[in-house]
Amino acid sequence: MTTKYSRSGRVRPSGSGWELAIWYLMRLTGLGLFVTALAHYIIVHFLYDPSQQTAKWIADERWGNIAWRTADWLMLAFVVFHAFMGLRIVVQDYTKGGVRTLLTMLLYIGALVVFAMGTMALMTLNLTAPVQP
């Protein structure tokens, strides 16, 4: 049985190396998010509760360690790629021509804006530790 199709997934693209790379990256970032995003949800909604999570709590506890900021930045990179490339597939399924091109470009720009805003928060949120000479 030569199975080039999948159930409810997306057929592995064969015409374009670029599309094939995106197909693989969707699965790789998906696996990455399976670990990072589910762990993130468990931490902020199961181990802790949103009622505790003031900006100060984030600065002191959640992002008190640079390793957590790095891990969350990795999750941000995964999620921006996976979410926006996923929506690109939705756009390609339901639109064509100029509308498709316009919406796809808006998605690429939106992805950059979201990535920049998330990176800015990760790098600046209340980093008040004094610099030691």
Added chain:
Amino acid sequence: MLFRYRGSEGMLAWAFHRISGVAIWAFILLHVFDIWLASVNASLYNELLSIYASPGGRVVEALLGAALLYHALNGLRIIIMDFWPAMTRYHKQLWYANWVLFAIIGLPILVQIMAPAFGFAPPFRFGS
């Protein structure tokens, strides 16, 4: 395209994956914005947080968690079938297995999130 076929497991799995995916995408926009807000205007963020911690906010968070868990489990199912095509024969069984895992993992989290909305302390305590 979403409702073109008569629903069977494979089509429902696909439709739920798409709906949950778009919903999570929309939440990501809000979530990156709110964490960005925390870095530029902490008091405004804290006001937003009180909405998240309200009973209505908890319902939305539980729905988000359900979308996230379904999308994660079904995504794993897709990856299994993509890289081990023989498993495509069992796509329905894999989907039912998803729902078993969904219930087992999801119910304790649902109780933990919703308890404060009904005036109870979260049942699972960690650390302080």
